[in-house]
Amino acid sequence: MQDAPRLYLDLPFPPQGEGVVLDADQMRYLATVLRLQNGDILHVFNEVAGEWEARLEIQRKDRGLAMLAAQVRPPEPTVGPVLVFAPLKRDATDLVLRMGTEMGVTRFCPVITERTNTHRINAERFRAIAIEAAEQCERLDIPQIDPLRPLPQLLTEWEVDRPLFAALERHECANVAQLPGEYALLIGPEGGFSETERRLLNKHDAIIPISLGKRILRADTAVVAGLAQLAFRTSQSI
Numbered sequence: 001m002q003d004a005p006r007l008y009l010d011l012p013f014p015p016q017g018e019g020v021v022l023d024a025d026q027m028r029y030l031a032t033v034l035r036l037q038n039g040d041i042l043h044v045f046n047e048v049a050g051e052w053e054a055r056l057e058i059q060r061k062d063r064g065l066a067m068l069a070a071q072v073r074p075p076e077p078t079v080g081p082v083l084v085f086a087p088l089k090r091d092a093t094d095l096v097l098r099m100g101t102e103m104g105v106t107r108f109c110p111v112i113t114e115r116t117n118t119h120r121i122n123a124e125r126f127r128a129i130a131i132e133a134a135e136q137c138e139r140l141d142i143p144q145i146d147p148l149r150p151l152p153q154l155l156t157e158w159e160v161d162r163p164l165f166a167a168l169e170r171h172e173c174a175n176v177a178q179l180p181g182e183y184a185l186l187i188g189p190e191g192g193f194s195e196t197e198r199r200l201l202n203k204h205d206a207i208i209p210i211s212l213g214k215r216i217l218r219a220d221t222a223v224v225a226g227l228a229q230l231a232f233r234t235s236q237s238i
Contacts, residue, residue, distance in 0.1 A: 019065030
């Protein structure tokens with residue numbers, strides 16, 4: 001038996017037994033892509049309502065209801081890191097957003113560095129990718145997407161008492177035995193940080209250099225390696 005499809009709905013849920021309105025895009029996805037029929041079961045969720053089993057009620061091709069049957073999971077906020085990263089080429093950035101969401105990133109902070117490939121982002125598209133990943137990985141909330149800003153600006157605004165682990169190649173790295181409750185990971189662009197940026201990072205009190213191994217990794221690979229390393233350290237400190 002297949003698991004019920006999950007659908008994130010960014011609106012308040014009515015009481016049990018009533019229906020959540022589904023818009024044209026959601027109906028197209030459920031009826032055309034997933035081929036659900038009237039009366040089929042799906043799960044709808046968001047960070048406030050939790051996750052609910054619902055029955056699909058098709059009113060017309062572009063409108064329907066998700067009739068709430070029973071709550072299957074209460075609200076549960078994700079506890080995880082902030083990811084500061086330089087946007088990459090389109091497919092690689094999509095991968096960073098998907099994998100970061102799956103690995104528990106709570107906030108994405110895109111930054112412009114001297115070697116960043118792009119100087120603009122589509123925040124709406126970023127959010128759509130994060131929603132799709134959340135639906136797939138069974139988390140209940142969607143990571144926050146910050147506006148794009150220059151790396152020096154982010155560092156100026158960054159609280160010095162909030163650790164920012166920076167993946168720096170060929171750099172003397174800190175030995176971190178235990179992670180704090182709140183932390184962030186910084187991954188640079190393809191080609192790494194410039195010498196000016198490395199000096200800027202070295203001067204910032206919140207920066208903690210970490211190593212991702214002896215090899216030079218692609219930026220999207222470095223995101224996964226860095227998040228996995230920090231998640232492992234978190235599990236060891238519990």
